[in-house]
Amino acid sequence: MSEDSSPGSRPPAVRRGKGKSRDEFRAQVQVTRADFERQVQARKAQLDATNERIAERTGRNLILAIVIGLAVGAVVVLTLIFIKELFLPFGMVMAGFASFELAQAFRVTGRRVPRVPTVIAAVSIVPATFFFHAGGQLVSLSAGILLVIVWRFVDEIVSRSQRRGAGALGRDLLWGVFVQLYVTLLASFVILLLAEPGGEWWVLAFLILVVSVDTGAYVSGLSWGKHPMAPTISPKKTWEGFAGAAAAAIIAGILLSVFMIGEPWWFGVVFGVVVLLTATAGDLAESLVKRDLGIKDMSSWLPGHGGFLDRLDSILPSAAATYVLFLIFR
Structure with a gap:
């Protein structure tokens, strides 16, 4: 076998062809990578812009609010169950x-x-x-x-x-x-309800109901809110948001009553309406206190939410109302 035909040798044209193919592949990879990075940056910019618009209209960082809300919700659900x-x-x-x-x-x-x-x-x-x-x-x-x-x-x-x-x-x-x-x-009414036999399910139910009211008001107000509900107390709260909160409260109340706390469907309507009123009143009451104090949030310990009391404002009066309903119907 001659030297030119040995396995370790290749014609110059073949070596150049393979080198060119590798260069083209690397170039294609770089182009694809650059295009992917541009798409990621564009999506990030769109998400940031959307989040800024939401924060400007609602006064909260939506992404951080969701992350912290899910974390707190997981702790509540696991401990209660x-x-x-x-x-x-x-x-x-x-x-x-x-x-x-x-x-x-x-x-x-x-x-x-x-x-x-x-x-x-x-x-x-x-x-x-x-x-x-x-x-x-x-x-x-x-x-x-x-x-x-x-x-x-x-x-x-x-x-x-x-x-x-x-x-x-x-x-x-x-x-x-x-x-x-x-x-x-x-706050002690939450614990008073929790101490009752089966009370953990009532606590979980009214907490889910308060979240439903808050979510319904948030989504509906963000999408269609035009008519301020209490402009001197809470300018961003609208009647359209209240209507969305009412629909969410009644639907969630019926589902929670039937499938979680073992009450008839009509009790869910009562449950939903009561928590709708107490949660809204609690939110407005805390807004009135903050307006009197000249502050926007009680603190900044919960990014996207404000402070602990900013998250408990709707829960506190709803806990007392739910305990009263528990005593009446159970």
Whole structure:
């Protein structure tokens, strides 16, 4: 066999042809990759632009709101379905942060609501209500209010250089009690309902119903909202959004009543309408408080949502209303 015909040798033309093919393949890969990157960037730009328009109209980052909402929802569902006692630490965290946010917001505007006793009272009422029911709720609430009042009196006595006078002190005490009644008391109804036999399903049902009301209002208001519902309190809330929330509430109420809590379909209509009204009223009430304080959100701890209280505003009064329905119909 000659040297030219050995397996390791190829004619120059063949080698050039193979090299050219490899270069063309690499070039094609680079072109495809560049085209893919351009498409990804274009899609990202469209998504960012859409998200900015939604955020401008609704005041929230939709993507972050969905991610955080799904994470919180997963925790709620897992704890309620498997071991409802595991919901207690979650409830203590939510009540503690919400009460702290409201107390801090008052302090920023010059209303000296003590934060430490406020948080202690909000956290303590959760286990007290779960293990001792209505008696524990009442005792814990009373002790929390007393703790806030005494703490504020002691602070006034110790801080001689920052005394505010009897009138300002009285207003501080009223705001401190307001936090206990608004956040601590209403939040405890979730735990009071949870402690009942089968109560975990009622808690899950009314939470899903509140989310349905919020989602229905959000989608309907974003798509068709033109007529403001309460322009001086919440300019972005519209009657079209309220109509969407009503439809979502009734549909979800019927489904949850029949398939989750074992109640007749007509109870679902009542359930949906009641939660629709309480959730809307809670949202407007918190908006009124924030407008009075001159703030947009209670905090920025939950990106896309604002603060903990911004997410609990519809839940708090709905929890009390659902517990009343539970007592009446069960």
